[in-house]
Amino acid sequence: YEKIDEYMLDKYPKKVYRKRAKSVLPNDPAEPGEIQANVRTIPGIITQRGCTYAGCKGVILGPTRDIVNITHGPIGCGFYSWLTRRNQTRPESDKAENFIPYCFSTDMQDSNIVFGGEAKLKEAIQEAYDMFHPKAIAVFSTCPVGLIGDDVHAASKEMKAKFGDCNVFGFSCEGYKGVSQSAGHHIANNQIFKHVVGLDDTRSDSKFRVNLLGEYNIGGDGFVIDELFERCGIEIVSTFSGNSTIGAFENSHTADLNLIMCHRSINYVADMMEKKYGIPWLKVNFIGTEATSKSLRRLGEYFEDEELIAKIEAVIVEEEVKVKAELDLIKPNTKGKTTMLFVGASRAHHYQELFNELGMETLAAGYEFAHRDDYEGRRVIPNIKVDADSRNIEELHIEKDEAKYSQKLQDKKAALEAKGVEFSDYDGIMVEMEKGSLVIDDISHYEMEKLIDMYKPSIFCAGIKEKFAVQKMGIPLKQLHSYDYGGPYAGYKGAVNFYKDIDRMVNTKVWSLIKAPWATGAAMNASFVKVS
Ligand code: CFM
Ligand code: HCA
Known part of the structure; x- marks a missing residue:
């Protein structure tokens, strides 16, 4: 970390240094430190954030x-x-x-x-x-x-x-x-909840009905998850909002459980649905083989239905065997390689699962716009400082809908909690990252270049704004927003796609053969002329 301080942050003016230093932490999974997040980007710094x-x-x-x-x-x-x-x-x-x-x-x-x-x-x-x-x-x-x-x-x-x-x-x-896209998520959650959710009370007669929140069907991820759920006999009433329709949103309050994939972008809807309709929520992740199996098992545990559990187990066994056969061939090529992940929010956390499965180490990771709870876990929410920017975003006052509220679901939640099932919880990225790895919020372009210079990761994961600059430094960049027009990467099928793509990217020789034009000699020369 001293090296980071000296080499990456020390070029900043003092005031900027003090601010940025609060967003750069060496990780300790046992005791996640307090990170500065969801604050304004310092003017003049090149951020990767959007609006x-x-x-x-x-x-x-x-x-x-x-x-x-x-x-x-x-x-x-x-x-x-x-x-x-x-x-x-x-x-x-x-x-x-x-x-x-x-x-x-x-x-x-x-x-x-x-x-x-x-x-x-x-x-x-x-x-x-x-x-x-x-x-x-x-x-x-x-x-x-x-x-x-x-x-x-x-x-x-x-x-x-x-x-x-x-x-x-x-x-x-x-x-x-x-200060970023994140405010837009909250505003969208509020208005969809206010104007759409709850308008259609029709209940299909399937036994297991859930909403999948925070899955946007990028590269067809949602289709893979839909198919897995279908095989298990679980109905997705509404996905927020991949492949969705307004009718599905209107009907979503009739589900028996909310599953959250991307916590940052949609946790507000989950909380509001629980307050108004009594629907409990569970955090899940369908990125990574183990994570997918674990998430499917959470569903079995929730519905406590023998037939469902048996179906889920059968799907897991069938799929894990296929994945293992592929991974056994690929892992020797990727084991020991390193990565860094900087994306909007959840994916910088979720994709570490896939890299772990490939035997690759995550040296540094961070979010563009997530909040402290996505780093340190939801237990820090009561301690998050509300500043003028967060106060700017409306907090809806939600009341119980006496006619539609399900006490039955809440009783079920209480009984399962007594057995140790964790609801309404997200532990954040830090508890799952290695000790000493780096956690950086709203990384600047300059800091990114310094990091790459220092650690030379085998691959860097980010978006289109970073892609070509990083590749010109000789490091392959995997876009975790658009998937470089590949994917799907969710579920078992997606995991195999990802293993193959990463193997190809970290083992190609092309990046070590190219040199950016400016690395071979200055493209432009200028000299300082003193005018007297
Ligand atoms: Fe959630 Fe997303 Fe993400 Fe996100 Fe995004 Fe995205 Fe992303 Mo780009 S909702 S936070 S605002 S997982 S668009 S599908 S890839 S930055 S990490
Ligand atoms: C956004 C969308 C984006 C941008 C991706 C990128 C996406 O933030 O408005 O920078 O490559 O996933 O499309 O996050």
């Missing part, structure tokens, strides 16, 4: 296919969030609605900024309604909307009342609203 609008529109609502998502703002915001996240969807038929390939925007102009954009927004909502007659229209605010004071909620309410058969709701998810 609140991206978290709300792109991440949470983006994967839902039958809502017309209108971006209220300049065209760039809509354009750059159009099909850039690799969420897949499978409409029920060729005729079923699927608006994902469309990019809807009010295309705000200077005159709308000066004279207001609400009229144009209402026109856009009307146009979308006339053309598609969708079940729902969602309106997403970009930065200028908040600055000029357009009321997207009033406009949505007015249009909803006018149509009568189309749910219209807005999001105050202006890009600057929070």
